[in-house]
Amino acid sequence: MKTPSLVKASLLLGTLLALSSAxxxxxxxxxxxxxxxxxxxxxxxxVEVSGVAAGAEASVMLDGKPVAGLIKTNSAADxxxxxxxxxxxxxxxxxxxxxxxxxxxxxMIAEAPATVAQAKKVILFIGDGMGWNTVRAAELVAHGYNxxxxxxLGRLExxxxxxxxxxxxxxxxxxFLTDSANTASSIATGQKVLVNALSVYPDNTKDSLDNPRxxxxxxxxxxxxxxxxxxxxxxxxxxxxxxxxxAHTRLRGDYSAVADQYFKGSAKPDVLLFGGSxxxxxxxxxxxxxxxxxxxxDDSQKMGFTFVSSRAELMKANTTKLFGLFNLSxxxxxxxxxxxxxxxxxxxxxxxxxxxxMTQKAVETLDKNPNGFFLMVEGGMxxxxxxxxxxxxxxxxxxxxxxxxxxxxxxQKTHPDTLVLVTADHAHSISTYAGxxxxxxxxxxxxxxxxxxxxxxxxxxxxxxNGIPMVTPxxxxxxxxxxxxxxxxxxxxxxxxKDPTISDGSGGYAPNPDxxxxxxxxxxxxxxxxxxxxxxxxxxxxxxxxxxxxxxNFVGMMDQTDIFFAIAKAMGVDATKDAGK
Amino acid sequence: MKPALFALWAALLLSAAQAQxxxxxxxxYSKVTVRGIEFSPKLQGMSGKSVSMVGFMAPPLKPKLDFxxxxxxxxxxxxxxxxxxxxPPDIVLVIMPDGKLLDPSTxxxxxxxxxxxxxxxxxxxxxxxxxxxxxxxxxxx
Numbered sequence: 001m002k003t004p005s006l007v008k009a010s011l012l013l014g015t016l017l018a019l020s021s022a023x024x025x026x027x028x029x030x031x032x033x034x035x036x037x038x039x040x041x042x043x044x045x046x047v048e049v050s051g052v053a054a055g056a057e058a059s060v061m062l063d064g065k066p067v068a069g070l071i072k073t074n075s076a077a078d079x080x081x082x083x084x085x086x087x088x089x090x091x092x093x094x095x096x097x098x099x100x101x102x103x104x105x106x107x108m109i110a111e112a113p114a115t116v117a118q119a120k121k122v123i124l125f126i127g128d129g130m131g132w133n134t135v136r137a138a139e140l141v142a143h144g145y146n147x148x149x150x151x152x153l154g155r156l157e158x159x160x161x162x163x164x165x166x167x168x169x170x171x172x173x174x175x176f177l178t179d180s181a182n183t184a185s186s187i188a189t190g191q192k193v194l195v196n197a198l199s200v201y202p203d204n205t206k207d208s209l210d211n212p213r214x215x216x217x218x219x220x221x222x223x224x225x226x227x228x229x230x231x232x233x234x235x236x237x238x239x240x241x242x243x244x245x246x247a248h249t250r251l252r253g254d255y256s257a258v259a260d261q262y263f264k265g266s267a268k269p270d271v272l273l274f275g276g277s278x279x280x281x282x283x284x285x286x287x288x289x290x291x292x293x294x295x296x297x298d299d300s301q302k303m304g305f306t307f308v309s310s311r312a313e314l315m316k317a318n319t320t321k322l323f324g325l326f327n328l329s330x331x332x333x334x335x336x337x338x339x340x341x342x343x344x345x346x347x348x349x350x351x352x353x354x355x356x357x358m359t360q361k362a363v364e365t366l367d368k369n370p371n372g373f374f375l376m377v378e379g380g381m382x383x384x385x386x387x388x389x390x391x392x393x394x395x396x397x398x399x400x401x402x403x404x405x406x407x408x409x410x411x412q413k414t415h416p417d418t419l420v421l422v423t424a425d426h427a428h429s430i431s432t433y434a435g436x437x438x439x440x441x442x443x444x445x446x447x448x449x450x451x452x453x454x455x456x457x458x459x460x461x462x463x464x465x466n467g468i469p470m471v472t473p474x475x476x477x478x479x480x481x482x483x484x485x486x487x488x489x490x491x492x493x494x495x496x497x498k499d500p501t502i503s504d505g506s507g508g509y510a511p512n513p514d515x516x517x518x519x520x521x522x523x524x525x526x527x528x529x530x531x532x533x534x535x536x537x538x539x540x541x542x543x544x545x546x547x548x549x550x551x552x553n554f555v556g557m558m559d560q561t562d563i564f565f566a567i568a569k570a571m572g573v574d575a576t577k578d579a580g581k
Numbered sequence: 582m583k584p585a586l587f588a589l590w591a592a593l594l595l596s597a598a599q600a601q602x603x604x605x606x607x608x609x610y611s612k613v614t615v616r617g618i619e620f621s622p623k624l625q626g627m628s629g630k631s632v633s634m635v636g637f638m639a640p641p642l643k644p645k646l647d648f649x650x651x652x653x654x655x656x657x658x659x660x661x662x663x664x665x666x667x668x669p670p671d672i673v674l675v676i677m678p679d680g681k682l683l684d685p686s687t688x689x690x691x692x693x694x695x696x697x698x699x700x701x702x703x704x705x706x707x708x709x710x711x712x713x714x715x716x717x718x719x720x721x722x
Contacts, residue, residue, distance in 0.1 A: 277615035277616070281615075281616060281617055283700070283709075284700065285616065285617035285618075286617055286618040286619075286620070286670075286699075286700055286711045287613065287617040287618040287670050287711075288617060289709075297615070297616060309614070309615045309616075325615040326615065327615065328613055328614070328615060328617075328618070328670060329670075344607060347613050348612055348613050348614060349613075388657075498654065498655070499654070499655065499656050499657040500657070501657040502637070502640070502655040502656060502657055502687055503638075503639070503640030503641060503657065503685065503687065504687065505638075505641065505684070505685030505686060505687060506644065506685065509640075509657055510687060512655050512657070513655065513687065513688070514654065514655050533640075533657035534657060
């Protein structure tokens, strides 16, 4: 594993040497100094020298030997760059040295290949935005306490029968704060990545698709072991979390390019089950977000995929390559699909599968590959509803994901070569701070019950068809967010979603008047900048729950990049090998 | 015809005409599937005609507007400003008459203008619209 003192030393060395070069000249080297990669993990080596005279040259050495095959470019008059794609390193410490027009140095560590495979299959659940406090709110809703003796009535599936437990902290290459692109990229590649970037290092060109790429765990498992790869999400299909495992771009908003890379890139997923179809259909069709006539629904079938677009079709599928899209954009939230069921909200999408259906069908499909599989399942809408402070929709999507975890745990019991991981990419500043007496109406501050007045929530008194508590208890939770724009609070779930803010017409945001005029709604002053329209990610820690062989690699305090190396270790990855197919 | 009766008759005619030319957001599409959106027969029948729609102005780009996006409900996401905004399909691009600029507003608006449908990309912003109103009148509701 990592040796922090060595990392610090090499960082310091790299910085000092870069500083000692010509005054205006600057050298950037990717992988950045201090990077850890797997031995054999492919990456693009890039050296950028800026602030130099036109025609300036530099030489690039790896461990004291010139690097052959570098492509030289000049992206501006005073820069020169050297790029070599698809590089990998043998185990050990390696140093890239730049001399000539300017000097610089970066030292990176290649981790030795694993010798034993503890697990042959991995199911990685990522609850987008599901920090510790989000999990706790879901647990309080799902189980709560026995009011007669104050004893807990149970925990979530993801929290019980654990083989390992870790707390994970995250950060970006350019900030201690994160978005879903760089966090998923850190899990996928073991690298620190820029906010909004997907599994690439920075570069100095405008083109977002030419950045130095880093091979992802999905790509490595496909290349080195010819394993099955699956990506599942309730968010739109090209959203950051699934994209980080099979696509490379500086800008997560390159949706069409992400869709193309799913089918043309090197991860070659065998299972793709998503919400939004709008990046997979031709621009000639109303509702498309593409800028060309590509239609991946049709083209994927020519490549051998079975395409499904409803729960009924999904459950019938019996194939080795499965592509499913179940909405034009994101899935509707669990509450909208199961408890509110407003026809104006669901429209024509009346048969969206549950996340547990998609998990089951993905596993059944991938299981046909004798080499094992890597499956990422994202609860993608948790974050999408925490952002607009709609904690109920977010938390009930955690409960949906928890049932998918329950299915995976059952599968693990009968398939003991399977490792199940449940984690989050980042947190939100959510907190359960009190109880709420719903018999006193919505938006009533005096119905917020603190300390012993909170007693115990009663969500479990009424359950829906799936055994998940109804969102309409008599005694509920008061849940809020620390970082908020100006908005109006009601403490109560609303059957039709509303944005918390609207534009104030001059670059800022004002509380949504439609919410502010609801019964009992009261104004809450925000603390975020006035041009922020919703809640934001927090730096709070997230959990990692693990089940099955290899779970012992996920224990204690982890940086998010450690997850990549721990998965590689558990799966017995030797990235220096090529399965040759 | 007595003047009072005539007035009633005229009012009825007027309200019938108004009812005919108004379009709700829920009436724009007949079908939305993963393969795309189908325009409703009602919307198609209104093509080129004067149509009124009531909605809200999406977060605007500029302090004075020669175009804006009309939405079913008040929204905070801006189709022009964010590459990651999840934008609903049921929106209408409103184009103001030449030389007439509008101030941004937050309340409900009634827009009356010539309706046009079909995929169209705005060269300036790159924004792709499906339904457009070339406005004659924008009133606060």
